[in-house]
Amino acid sequence: MEYTKEKKVGEGTYAVVYLGTKQSTGRSIAVKEIKSSAFKDGLDMSAIREVKYLQEIQHENVIELVDIFLASENLNLVLEFLPSDLEVIIKDKSILFTPADIKSWMLMTLRGVHHCHRNFILHRDLKPNNLLIAPDGQIKVADFGLARTVPSPHEILTSNVVTRWYRAPELLFGAKHYTSAIDVWSVGVIFAELMLRIPYLPGKSDIDQVEVTFRALGTPTDRDWPDVSSFPAYNKLQMYTPPSREELRRRFIAASENALDYLCGMLTMNPQKRWNTVQCLESEYFKEAPSPTEPSKIKIS
Amino acid sequence: MSSKSDTLLFLSRPFLTKKQILKAQSNNIQDHRAYNQKKLAIIKFLSDICVQLRFPRKTLEAALYFYQRFYLFNKFETELCYTIATSAILLSCKQVETIKKSNEICSISLRLRSVAKVTPEILDNFKKRVCQHELRLLEAISFDYRINNYVHIDEYVIKLGKELAFSQETCYLAWIIAYDVLKTEIILVVPQHTISLAVLKIAHELPNAKSTWPTIRYTTFESDEKSFSEAYFDLLNFYINSFDLCDLKDNMPSGLQSISIDTFIELKKRAGREYGLKNPTDKEVDTDLYLSTQYDTSNVRERRYVLSAKSINSEVASMNQKP
Ligand SMILES: Nc1ncnc2c1ncn2[C@@H]1O[C@H](COP(=O)(O)OP(=O)(O)O)[C@@H](O)[C@H]1O
Ligand SMILES: [Mg+2]
Numbered sequence: 001m002e003y004t005k006e007k008k009v010g011e012g013t014y015a016v017v018y019l020g021t022k023q024s025t026g027r028s029i030a031v032k033e034i035k036s037s038a039f040k041d042g043l044d045m046s047a048i049r050e051v052k053y054l055q056e057i058q059h060e061n062v063i064e065l066v067d068i069f070l071a072s073e074n075l076n077l078v079l080e081f082l083p084s085d086l087e088v089i090i091k092d093k094s095i096l097f098t099p100a101d102i103k104s105w106m107l108m109t110l111r112g113v114h115h116c117h118r119n120f121i122l123h124r125d126l127k128p129n130n131l132l133i134a135p136d137g138q139i140k141v142a143d144f145g146l147a148r149t150v151p152s153p154h155e156i157l158t159s160n161v162v163t164r165w166y167r168a169p170e171l172l173f174g175a176k177h178y179t180s181a182i183d184v185w186s187v188g189v190i191f192a193e194l195m196l197r198i199p200y201l202p203g204k205s206d207i208d209q210v211e212v213t214f215r216a217l218g219t220p221t222d223r224d225w226p227d228v229s230s231f232p233a234y235n236k237l238q239m240y241t242p243p244s245r246e247e248l249r250r251r252f253i254a255a256s257e258n259a260l261d262y263l264c265g266m267l268t269m270n271p272q273k274r275w276n277t278v279q280c281l282e283s284e285y286f287k288e289a290p291s292p293t294e295p296s297k298i299k300i301s
Numbered sequence: 302m303s304s305k306s307d308t309l310l311f312l313s314r315p316f317l318t319k320k321q322i323l324k325a326q327s328n329n330i331q332d333h334r335a336y337n338q339k340k341l342a343i344i345k346f347l348s349d350i351c352v353q354l355r356f357p358r359k360t361l362e363a364a365l366y367f368y369q370r371f372y373l374f375n376k377f378e379t380e381l382c383y384t385i386a387t388s389a390i391l392l393s394c395k396q397v398e399t400i401k402k403s404n405e406i407c408s409i410s411l412r413l414r415s416v417a418k419v420t421p422e423i424l425d426n427f428k429k430r431v432c433q434h435e436l437r438l439l440e441a442i443s444f445d446y447r448i449n450n451y452v453h454i455d456e457y458v459i460k461l462g463k464e465l466a467f468s469q470e471t472c473y474l475a476w477i478i479a480y481d482v483l484k485t486e487i488i489l490v491v492p493q494h495t496i497s498l499a500v501l502k503i504a505h506e507l508p509n510a511k512s513t514w515p516t517i518r519y520t521t522f523e524s525d526e527k528s529f530s531e532a533y534f535d536l537l538n539f540y541i542n543s544f545d546l547c548d549l550k551d552n553m554p555s556g557l558q559s560i561s562i563d564t565f566i567e568l569k570k571r572a573g574r575e576y577g578l579k580n581p582t583d584k585e586v587d588t589d590l591y592l593s594t595q596y597d598t599s600n601v602r603e604r605r606y607v608l609s610a611k612s613i614n615s616e617v618a619s620m621n622q623k624p
Contacts, residue, residue, distance in 0.1 A: 001603045002308050024616050041403045042388075042432040043439070048395045052446035055608060067612075068444045069605040075436065120451075148398060149451070 003069065003078060005031050014044045014145065019081060022066070028081040029066055033074055043075070046145030051077065053121050053144045061112030063132060063142040082132035082140055086190070089300055090128055090197055097298065099254055102194045103285070104292035105131075108139035109187060114277035116141065117180045120150040124161040126186035128193065137295030150180060162186060164209050165201050169220060170271050172210050173231040181271035184280065188266025195252050195259075211238065217267055218242025225270035258284040307602040312610060313443035314591060317373075320580040322489055325373040325592040336377055341546065343368060343386045344483055346413060350390055353409050356399050358480070359453035363393035366449055366488050370441040371434075373489075374594060383414060384427070388434040396449055403428055444606040448492075454479045457497035458504075461522065465515060467505060474554055475504035478536070481547045487535045490578070491528040498524060499532035503568070507560055510567050531577030540565040 005018035009030065018031045034047045054065035054077075067078035086105065089095055109131055116123055123141060130143040146161050159174045161167075161182075168185035170178050192200035201216060203209025210233070214220075219239045220228045228234060243251070248260055255263065262285035265275035275283070286292070317325070330336045344365065351361045367389040387410040394400055407428045411419045442448065458479050462472035478500050482488070487496055502514050519525050540547060544562040553560060569575075586592065607613055 002605060003603070040432075042391050042435045043395070045395050045400065048446075051444060052396070052450065055446055056450070067605055067607060069603050070436070070440070071603045073436070 001071075003029065003031055003067070003076070005033075012143070012145075014046050015077075020078075022078070030079045030081045032077040032079060034076070036074060047075065047077070049147050050144045053116075053147045054079075057116060057119060057121065059112060059115040061108045061139055061141060062115060063140040079142075080134070080140070082134050082142065084133040084300060085142075086128035086131040086133065086139070086194075089133070090193060093197075095300055097194075097300070098290070098293070099195075099259075100290040100293045101298045102191070103290070104137075104295055104298060105139055105194065106187070106191055107281075107286060107292050108295065109141065109190070110277055110280050112139065112141035113183055113187060114281060116147075117150075117183070117277055121147055122150060122180055123147050123183050123186075125163060126183055126190065127163045127166045128190055129163075131190070133300065137298050137300075139295075151177070153177065164203055164206065165189065165199050167209060168271065169213060169269050172206075172213060173228075173233055175231070179271060180276070181274045184266050184274055184277065185271075187280070188263060191263055191266065192252070195255060214238065214240050216243070217269070220269035224273070228270070256285070256288065258288050261285065309601045309604045310613065311440075311443050311591075311594075311604065311606050312613060313445040313606065313608045315442065315445050315448045316490055316492065317592075318578050318580045319486070319490060320586055321589065321592055322373065322486060324586045324589070328593055329372055329375060330377045335379065336372070339379060339382055340369075341484065343382060346383065346410075347386055347390055349413050350387075350406065350409055353413075354401055354405065356390075356394070356401075357397075358455040359397045359449075360390065360393050360399045362453055362455070362483065362488070362493075363396050363449040364389040365483050367392055367438045367442065369486060369489055371438050373592075374441050375437065383410070384430050385434055385438070386410075387427075387431045388438055391431060392435050392438055393449070396446065397453070403432065407431055440604070440606075443608075445608055447608070452493045454482060454488075454493045454497050454500065457494045458500055461494070461497050462501055465501065465517075467501065470508075470554065471501070471504050474507065474557070475500045477549055477552050477554070478504055481539065481549055482536065484543070484546060485535055485539045487532050490535070491532050492524070494522065495524040495528045496532045498522060498529055499536060502533055503536055506568055507564060508557055510564070510571060527576070527578050530575075534569075534572070534575045534577060537565055537569045537572070541569060 002023050003020050004023065005020045007019045008016060009019050010017040015032045015034050018033065020029050020031045021027070022029050034044060051065065051068060054063065058064070063082065064080045065077060066080060069076050069078065113123065113126065123144065125143060125146040130141070132140045132142045134140055151157055156176050157178060159171045159176065159178070162171060166186040166189045168182040171182060189200050201209070201212050203212045214237065218241055219237055222229050252260065252263070262280065262283045265279060265283065268274040347361055347364055364386070368386055371385055371389070387407060391403055391406050394406070404424065408419055408424055411424065411427060416423065455476055458475040459472050462475060482496055482500060505514060506512055519529055541562060544550065
């Protein structure tokens, strides 16, 4: 056998993940075994998506699909082994990280996400838990179980994507059409979480998420997001005014003015005005000091 | 093909030449006429499912690719082919993101084959069998999702037609011809965008055999002359040899009713010497293990599917380095 499974390292909705070794090279790999209970409607769509999109994308900041194999009628995806993820790091209060480290993680994440978008792929489930970290410190965008190709304008989509706390306002409104801007929103929320070290918009339910999001960032109006009031859920909303610059400064104490601009660019309510990955990557935030930490120099253990 | 006794390694080969296809089929299809007849019935059957569930053409196209790939590596038995076809459409829905519940697909499939009363039990059993074959279908394409992902013949007929500044009528005619393409095996031979170009050429020439096809550098369309020619002649031959089977004759756009088998014969005459992809020699085909693999691999513990030869080569290299 070319691949061994040595230890269970994680479990998702449709798969169990093992640490293993590729025998011919001795390389550590992760084997994601698709649960057979996931075959109720035939092969799980998440598994199909994961294979389909990872086959297409090769990038330093996107997890590598090394191989696919069948063993005793189980489908297994072989992925590069990534020992940690951003969620673990954010939660582990014994780990101290600097604004330069955050900038480095942001840069790597955006590069990965930008590469997806450039290849017309939406990730649709960005969150710290799906940003895995390689032994050399590189961030790898992972878990493409919800990904899909950038839809054409007339395609009807499900708005039931993205883990709640990282869900863009258009999704909260149940939009049937959305764009790659939903991923940028998630990156913005992750950036806030890295600075605060607690989840930024932790809604307790889908309804609460709407409340929490607009309380923190202001309820959008037709003025900056034309026709937002025509979403069915809109008239039930509590109207909050957006936070002033001063309030944002107080909330994100360590953030520079450029960092705040960058944050606000990603957390713009109107998806059409929200920054895209190119605008993010070219923002002043990445140009000013401190420069992003060299990935292999970020101390995470 | 196998690197170790308990591992089988498959390198994806999404396209095969006609000769390679015949070789693979010869292991699995005893009666070619029966197979071809059933295929036409299956196209009708899957088309009906697509109409009922309002699937676009691409769902049908992907399903037929999967169906035909399956019978390159698995024994063809008439009893099972509707189940395989249903699996193929279930899988293609996921592939091209036109998702429907397997229940819905399966119950329509049963109804179309006039199963009198579809009880929950019958449905459940059928669904199980359909789902079981999904993995077999994926094996037949070596889990290579790069095909049938972004490029679909009908969509590219329109896209490339616009790019080449053809009229709407030409594109529409091409779109009709693109349905007949599915009755040939050309989707197993050359990539879809190349087929779209060949279809456009025919649509361009049919109303007026004298119209000239623009000089195209095929490489700018990520294609090549041989593949293009292979598809072009394959289609002409289909219309010449099986005009009765085509849908074009019953759906001729107005003003083009005069198109007949003779029109195609004329086109072929004008096209000059028939040429296409180079077929391998008999010996090469006979010794090509890929073409004689039966997927009865129950005694193999691990079956690996790889997309690029590069990764295999690097693996071999690192094995050779070891003491
Ligand atoms: N390549 C990998 N290396 C190490 N651990 C992994 C890897 N992929 C996944 N895991 C672990 O398994 C868990 C579930 O995997 P994930 O791909 O996120 O599946 P799901 O779609 O079910 O969330 C992850 O949270 C992580 O802990
Ligand atoms: Mg996950």
